[in-house]
Amino acid sequence: MRNRVFTLIITVLTITATAQSRKDTTYLIRADRVFDGEQMHEGWVVLIHNRTIEAAGPVNAIKAPADAITLDCKGATLLPGLIEGHSHLFLHPYNEVSWDDQVLKESRAERVARAVVHARQTLLAGFTTTRDLGTEGAMYDDVGLKQAIDKGIIPGPRMLCATRAIVATGSYGPRELTDHESPHGAAEADGLEGCTKEVRTQIGHGADLIKVYADYRWGANNTAQPTFTVDELKKMVEVCASSGRELVVHASTTEGMRRAIEAGVNTIEHGEGGNPELFAAMKAKGIALCPTLAAGEAVLGYRGWKKGVDPDPKQIIAKKENFRQALVSGVTICMGGDVGVYTHGTNAREMEDMVEYGMKPIDVLRAATSVNADVFRIANHVGRIKPGLFADLLVVQGDPSANMQQIRKVIWVMKDGVIYHPDASGGL
Numbered sequence: 512m513r514n515r516v517f518t519l520i521i522t523v524l525t526i527t528a529t530a531q532s533r534k535d536t537t538y539l540i541r542a543d544r545v546f547d548g549e550q551m552h553e554g555w556v557v558l559i560h561n562r563t564i565e566a567a568g569p570v571n572a573i574k575a576p577a578d579a580i581t582l583d584c585k586g587a588t589l590l591p592g593l594i595e596g597h598s599h600l601f602l603h604p605y606n607e608v609s610w611d612d613q614v615l616k617e618s619r620a621e622r623v624a625r626a627v628v629h630a631r632q633t634l635l636a637g638f639t640t641t642r643d644l645g646t647e648g649a650m651y652d653d654v655g656l657k658q659a660i661d662k663g664i665i666p667g668p669r670m671l672c673a674t675r676a677i678v679a680t681g682s683y684g685p686r687e688l689t690d691h692e693s694p695h696g697a698a699e700a701d702g703l704e705g706c707t708k709e710v711r712t713q714i715g716h717g718a719d720l721i722k723v724y725a726d727y728r729w730g731a732n733n734t735a736q737p738t739f740t741v742d743e744l745k746k747m748v749e750v751c752a753s754s755g756r757e758l759v760v761h762a763s764t765t766e767g768m769r770r771a772i773e774a775g776v777n778t779i780e781h782g783e784g785g786n787p788e789l790f791a792a793m794k795a796k797g798i799a800l801c802p803t804l805a806a807g808e809a810v811l812g813y814r815g816w817k818k819g820v821d822p823d824p825k826q827i828i829a830k831k832e833n834f835r836q837a838l839v840s841g842v843t844i845c846m847g848g849d850v851g852v853y854t855h856g857t858n859a860r861e862m863e864d865m866v867e868y869g870m871k872p873i874d875v876l877r878a879a880t881s882v883n884a885d886v887f888r889i890a891n892h893v894g895r896i897k898p899g900l901f902a903d904l905l906v907v908q909g910d911p912s913a914n915m916q917q918i919r920k921v922i923w924v925m926k927d928g929v930i931y932h933p934d935a936s937g938g939l
Contacts, residue, residue, distance in 0.1 A: 536561060536928065539575040540582045542589040544910060548881035548895030551873065551912055557589060559902045562928040567896045584906050587922055590876065591896050592639025592903030594883035595668070595858050596801050596847025597780055600626045600633070600641070600656065601649040604853055606813040611685040614648035614696050622649045626656050630667030632856030635933040637918070639903040639926045640669040640893050642847065642883075644722045644759060644780070645676035647696045654717035666931065669903075671887060673722040673759065674713045677706070677747070679738035682729040697724065703746045706739070710750045721751050722759045723776075726767030737767045744774035757888065765789065772798060778845060778886060785833055790840035799843040799886045802834055804864040806849030834868045844870070845886055846879035859918045866915045873912045902928040 538559040545555035547567065556573050558566040566573050575581075601622050602613060613622070626649075633641055646653050653672040660667040676697040683697050700709035710721050725744065730736035739747075744760070751758040757777035762768045765784035772779075772792050778799045779785075785793075785800070793800060807830055808818060816824055823831075837844060848861030865875045884894020893903050904925040909917035924931045 537565075537576055537579040538582055538928075539573075539579045540584065540589060540904070540906075541570070542584040542587045542906060544588040544912075545896060546588060546590045546876055546880075546912065547897065548591045548884070549877060551588075551910075557896055557904070559904075559925070559928055562902050564896060564898055564900050564902055566898055584922065587906050587908055588910055588912075588917070589896070590637075590905045590907070590911075591880045591894055592668075592905050592924065592926060593637050593858070593879045593918075594846070594887070594889075594894060595633065595638045595641040595850060596845040596879075596883050596887070597803055597849045598633070598641045598643050598847070598855075598858075599645060599647060599849070599851030600629045600643050600670075600855070601646045601652065602851035603629070603855070604813075604851075605810070610647070610696075614685050614694055619649060619652065622646075623652055623656065626652070627659075627665050627667075629851070629855035630656060630660060630665065630670075632854075633668050633850075633858065634666055634924060634926065635921070635931060636856045636858050637905040637907070637921050637924050638668055638858050639905070639924065640671070640883075640889070642671040642673075642720070642759075642887055644673045645697060646674065647676075648694045650675060651716040657717075668926070669893065671719040671889070672717060673720055674716055674718040676722040676724065676761075677709050677713070678724045678727065679729075682727045682738045683724065701743075703743065706743050706747050707750050710747050714754055714756065718756070720757045720759055720777075721747065722761065722780075723747055725760045725762040725771045725776075726764045727761070735764050735767075737764060737770055739770070741770045741773050744770055744776065748774050748776060772796060780847070780849075782837070783830065783833055785837060787836055787840060790837050790842045794840055794842040797843075799845050799882075800837055801845040801847040802830075802837065802865075803847060803849040803861070804830065804834065804868060805860040806852040808860075808864065809853035831868050834865075834870075838869055843882065843886060844878055845883050846875065847883075859915075862918055863915050872915050875915060876912060902926075 540557045545552045556570045651674050657670040659665050677700050678697040680699040680701050700706045726735050726737045728735050748758045759778050760771040760776045761780045762771050763781045763783045768784050768789050780801045781803050782800050850858050862875050881894045884890040906922040908920040911918040921933045
């Protein structure tokens, strides 16, 4: 097993180095189906020149140069590279090591080393972009990881970094009964001045967006309760917007969501406290929901629940109804699973859950590509198969619009025109 993993790493890095050394490369890609980020097409081909998409459309409408390398993907579907909407590359599953112990006991060097592995796993699963929503105590190391990927030092997805995230003082963990200051999972800030300063500090350290916890389990008996006031949230939205950045909010309570909506945030993560009225308000304000279905299932699994064997616990029943209400409301729904709570590289769990909870497979594919790209303001670079965008592509066996489990059956991944194979025995 160790030899196989080592071979896989060497193969991926060799492919990367070889492809990047080519000064002028053109690919003509044929597949049974092409999902362009919005619609599924048959009889299409896609032309790639170096790191960008040059053309896409019916085979008779595309003329490839004589030196183009033809890639025939029979029985397969070609899609835009998938976009993970909610990841934590600096975390790993809580049934391996608890969240507290990851933050308190794992060295920063170990956490970075793990994040490097997680980044590779994410890319090889077909996710060429990820919105990473907090290092959970690893400070600004996500920015360094992003830079290493962008420089080609290590393979990984494009990253949108939130750096440390922001919490109200006393509301977040780890919590230890000691007089010594222990590491925190996020940066603490209070009041209009304090919130303004922390947002600007994180921007100065390379944050692409800001994540704020609008509520957390700091109420009596560890109940989830709101943290920041509406005015504090509005101030952070204002500061983010003035820098051209989005404010992302963790909110699981009805009141936390209400405050976030009133403040005009960009996306709400989790959203268990949502109801038809709140989802309608989100839709009216253009605020998207990132439901993170898979994380909730994973945590319950760590506590002993066996999905498909045991009856659904009350939390899952409530989450399914919550998701159904969101679908009916027409609020924009992102694809993001809170991966890191569960194993990196299994990001597709969220897509499978979205189908299971009632979303049409084609809409799930849209959520993981064009919808995420639009919501995250990166649609001029990724999220669709469209001329001028980056050559970030995914080829999977079969048709995921008919069976979402096919999204896991990756044949190859392309990022920036470079091809990666998840299996060391694979082709190019």
